[in-house]
Amino acid sequence: MTPAIEVKQVYKRFGTTHALAGVDLEINVGDFFALLGPNGAGKTTLINILAGLTLASSGSSCIMGHNVVTNYREARRMLGVVPQELVFDPFFTVRETLSIQSGYYGLKNNDSWIDQIIYHLDLADKVNANMRTLSGGMKRRVLVAQALVHKPPVIVLDEPTAGVDVELRQALWRFIKQLNRDGHTIVLTTHYLDEAEALCSRVAMLKQGKIVALDSTRNLIKSITGCSVRLRLSPDILPSVLQPLMGSYDEGCYILAVNDYSQIENVLAALRVAQVQVLEMQLLQPDLEEVFVKIMGSAENLEPV
Amino acid sequence: MSGFYTLLYKELLRFWKVGLQSVFAPMLATLLYLLIFSHVLEKHAQAYPDVAYTVFLIPGLVMMAMLQNAFANSASSLIQSKVSGSIVFILLSPLSYMEIFLAYVLASIVRGLLVGVGVYLATLIFFEVPLRSFLWVFLFALMGNGLLGALGIIAAIWADKFDQLAAFQNFVILPLTFLSGVFYTIHSLPSFWKGLSHFNPFFYVIDGFRYGFFGVSDTSPYFSLAIVAACFLTVSWITLQMLKTGYKLRH
Numbered sequence: 001m002t003p004a005i006e007v008k009q010v011y012k013r014f015g016t017t018h019a020l021a022g023v024d025l026e027i028n029v030g031d032f033f034a035l036l037g038p039n040g041a042g043k044t045t046l047i048n049i050l051a052g053l054t055l056a057s058s059g060s061s062c063i064m065g066h067n068v069v070t071n072y073r074e075a076r077r078m079l080g081v082v083p084q085e086l087v088f089d090p091f092f093t094v095r096e097t098l099s100i101q102s103g104y105y106g107l108k109n110n111d112s113w114i115d116q117i118i119y120h121l122d123l124a125d126k127v128n129a130n131m132r133t134l135s136g137g138m139k140r141r142v143l144v145a146q147a148l149v150h151k152p153p154v155i156v157l158d159e160p161t162a163g164v165d166v167e168l169r170q171a172l173w174r175f176i177k178q179l180n181r182d183g184h185t186i187v188l189t190t191h192y193l194d195e196a197e198a199l200c201s202r203v204a205m206l207k208q209g210k211i212v213a214l215d216s217t218r219n220l221i222k223s224i225t226g227c228s229v230r231l232r233l234s235p236d237i238l239p240s241v242l243q244p245l246m247g248s249y250d251e252g253c254y255i256l257a258v259n260d261y262s263q264i265e266n267v268l269a270a271l272r273v274a275q276v277q278v279l280e281m282q283l284l285q286p287d288l289e290e291v292f293v294k295i296m297g298s299a300e301n302l303e304p305v
Numbered sequence: 306m307s308g309f310y311t312l313l314y315k316e317l318l319r320f321w322k323v324g325l326q327s328v329f330a331p332m333l334a335t336l337l338y339l340l341i342f343s344h345v346l347e348k349h350a351q352a353y354p355d356v357a358y359t360v361f362l363i364p365g366l367v368m369m370a371m372l373q374n375a376f377a378n379s380a381s382s383l384i385q386s387k388v389s390g391s392i393v394f395i396l397l398s399p400l401s402y403m404e405i406f407l408a409y410v411l412a413s414i415v416r417g418l419l420v421g422v423g424v425y426l427a428t429l430i431f432f433e434v435p436l437r438s439f440l441w442v443f444l445f446a447l448m449g450n451g452l453l454g455a456l457g458i459i460a461a462i463w464a465d466k467f468d469q470l471a472a473f474q475n476f477v478i479l480p481l482t483f484l485s486g487v488f489y490t491i492h493s494l495p496s497f498w499k500g501l502s503h504f505n506p507f508f509y510v511i512d513g514f515r516y517g518f519f520g521v522s523d524t525s526p527y528f529s530l531a532i533v534a535a536c537f538l539t540v541s542w543i544t545l546q547m548l549k550t551g552y553k554l555r556h
Contacts, residue, residue: 014556053396054556073399081397087390091319103311104398146394 002065004029004154004185005050010059012045012209019045020056021209027202029064029153032180033187034196034217036292037206043189044084046206047158051081063154077105080152082144084159084189088131094118094142095127098149105150117145120175122168137168144172148179155179157188161195173199197221197288205295213295217288224286224294226259229267232280239274242267253280309404312395316412320378327378327416332423335370339363339428342488352490353521360435363428364442364515365487367421368449372482372507375417375450376474379409379457384470387461387554396555402548406458406541413454414447421446434518441517441526445533449510452537453478455544462553481507491523506536 005027012020020042027033035043048054050061052068052075061068066075089097098117102110118124121141126134131142140160147155157176161169177199180186190196196203196217203220205213213220228247231254238246238254245256245267258264264283271278320327343359352361386392395405428434436442456478464470485507491499502508503524513529516522522529548554 048556051397052555053393055551073401076397076399079397081393083390083393085390087393089386089391089394090389091322092315096318100311100315101394101398103314104308104395104400106307106399108307 001029003027003062004031004064005187006062006065007046007050008060010046010049010061011057012042012049012054013057018209020049023059023206023209023211025204025211025214027185027187029185030180030183031185031187031202032177032200033185034200034203035187035189035206036193036196036203037189038296041206042209043206044158045209047081047156047187047189050156051079052076077150078153080147080150080155082147082155082157082160084162086136086139086143088134088139088142090130090132093128093130094123094134094145097131097142098145101146102149107150110149113151114145114149117148120171120178121145122171136163137165140164141168141172152184154185154187157186159189159191161190161192193289193292194287203288205292207296213291220291221286221288224290226257227261227286228255228257228284229264230255230280230282230284231267231271231278233271234277234279237276239270239276241270241274255284308398308400309408312400312404312408313411316378316382316408317415319382320412320416327374328419328423331370331374331420332427335366335420335424336427339366350489350493352493353519356519356521357432360432361490361515361519362488363425363432363434364518365511367424367428368446368511368514369482369485369487370424371417371421371446371450372453372510373478374420375413375453376457376460376478378413378416379454380461380470380474381457382412383409383458383461384464384467388467392554402545405548406455406545409458410451410454410541413457414450417450417453418446421450435520436518437520438517442514443517444530445510445514445517448530448533448537449507449514452506452510452533452540455537455540458544459540459547462547465553481505485511486523487511506532509533 003026005025007023007025010020010023011018023046035046037043045054049056050063050068052072055069063075064078066078068075092100098114099110102114118127121144123138123141123145126138131139134142144160155176160172176186188196188200200217203213203215203217204211232252233254236252242256245258247255247257256267258267268278339359339362342362347358350358352358386395460470460473464473484502485505486502491502491508494502509524509529509532512522512524513526513533516526
C-alpha cells in the first residue's frame with residue numbers, strides 16, 4: 001500500500017547549518033504518528049518540506065504517493081497543515097476565512113463540512129466575528145479548521161496545543177481522534193510527551209536533523225527494562241541489603257530500580273526481615289518521557305554534521 | 306480554475322473592505338491635483354493646440370492614479386500577508402503559480418480601473434473631455450494596470466519589510482510616474498530630458514492612453530503599445546519565474 005508520507009534521504013541546509021541531515025521516514029495510512037525532538041531538531045523544517053513551504057536541498061518526499069515538488073498540486077490536496085505560528089488574515093471573518101480557504105482547493109458547496117468543523121471546534125459563536133477580534137485560543141481553532149476544510153487524508157499538526165487551555169486541548173484531541181478513526185493519517189509534533197504517549201501509535205525522534213528513534217510507542221517504552229518502586233518507610237532507613245537498588249531519595253521517599261515485578265517480592269521480604277514498615281508504595285512505569293530523555297542523552301555524541 | 310476565482314475574489318474583497326482608503330481616497334487625491342494644477346497652470350501652459358491645459362491634464366492624472374493603485378494593490382496585499390505570515394494559506398494550497406499571478410494582477414487591474422473610472426467620471430461633471438477612441442484608452446489602461454500589478458508582486462516578494470517596499474514605491478514607481486509626462490508634453494522639455502523620457506516605460510503608457518482621448522500624442526500609439534506590451538510581458542515573465550522558483554517565498 002502507498003504510504004501516507006514517504007521521505008527519502010532528505011537533506012536541508014540553511015547556509016552552513018544542516019537542518020536535516022538525511023531523513024528517511026515512512027508513515028502508513030491510518031497512523032497516529034508523533035514527531036518528537038528538542039527545539040531546533042528539524043521537526044518544523046521537515047513539516048515545511050512536506051507542505052512545500054520549504055524546498056529540500058536534496059532527497060524526495062511524497063504525500064499519498066504524490067511528489068511534493070513535481071506533483072505539488074495533488075500532494076497539497078492530500079495534506080492539511082496546522083502551522084505552529086498563530087497566523088491569520090485580518091481582513092476577514094471566520095466564515096469568510098474558511099470558505100476562501102476551501103475555495104483555494106477548488107471546492108464548491110462545501111458548507112456542510114465547514115459547518116461540521118465549526119461545530120466540532122466550538123466556533124459557532126464566532127463565525128461572523130472578524131479574525132482580529134478573536135482570542136489566541138480561538139485563532140488556534142480557526143487554524144485547525146483551515147487545515148481541515150478540504151478533508152485531507154493526511155493531517156499534520158505542528159505543536160497544536162502549545163499555549164492552549166485544557167478545554168480546547170480536550171475538544172481538539174477528541175475531534176482529531178475521530179478523524180483518525182475515520183481513516184485520516186495524523187502526524188503531530190509536541191513537547192508534551194504524555195500527550196504523544198496517550199495518542200500516538202508510532203513515534204519518530206529527531207535530533208540535530210537526524211532520526212534517532214523510529215518505532216511503535218509500545219516498543220519504545222518496552223525498550224526501557226525494569227521499573228521503579230517508590231517507598232516511604234518507617235523507620236526511614238533503607239536496609240543495607242537493598243542499598244544496591246537505591247536510585248534516589250526524594251521528599252522522604254526511596255526510589256528503587258527493579259528489573260522486573262517479581263523482584264518487588266524480594267524487596268518487600270527484605271523490608272519485613274529488617275522490620276521496616278511500608279507507609280506508602282508506588283510503582284513507577286517507564287514512560288515515553290523516560291525513553292525520550294534516554295535517547296536524546298545517548299544520541300548526544302552524534303558525529304558533527 | 307476555481308481556486309483562481311477564489312483567490313481573485315479574496316483579493317477583490319480585501320481592497321473593497323477598505324474601499325474608503327483603497328478607492329475613494331486616491332480618487333479624492335487625484336481630483337485635488339487636478340484642481341490645484343489647473344488653477345495654477347491653466348493660463349501658463351498649453352500642451353497641444355486646441356486642448357485646454359486642464360483637459361490635457363485629465364488623462365495623465367487618471368493614468369497616474371491607476372498606475373499607483375494597481376501597484377499598491379498587489380504590493381500591499383502580498384507584503385501584509387508575507388509579514389504577518391498568513392501567506393502560508395496560499396502557499397499550502399494547490400494553487401498554481403500561474404493562478405496566483407493572474408489573481409493578483411487581475412485584482413490590481415480591477416482596483417486601478419475603479420479608481421481611474423471614478424476620477425474620469427468625476428471630471429466629466431466639470432470639464433468636457435473628448436474620447437476619440439475607446440479601444441486605445443482601454444488597451445493602455447489594461448496594460449498599464451497589468452504592468453504595475455505585476456511590478457507590485459515583484460516588489461512585495463523582494464521586500465522583507467514594509468519600509469523596503471515603501472522605498473521601492475517612493476524611489477522607483479513615484480519618480481517614474483511623475484516624470485512620465487503626466488503634467489506636460491515631453492516636447493516642452495530640454496532635449497536631454499526629452500531623450501531620457503523615452504527610456505521611461507510609463508511615458509509610453511501615458512502617451513498612448515492620452516492618444517485615445519485626443520487623437521494626438523508625442524509618439525506613435527502603435528509604437529507605444531509595442532513598448533508597453535513588451536514591458537508587460539517581460540515583467541510578467543520575471544514575476545512568474547519568481548513565483549515558480551519560490552524566490553523569498555518558499556525557502
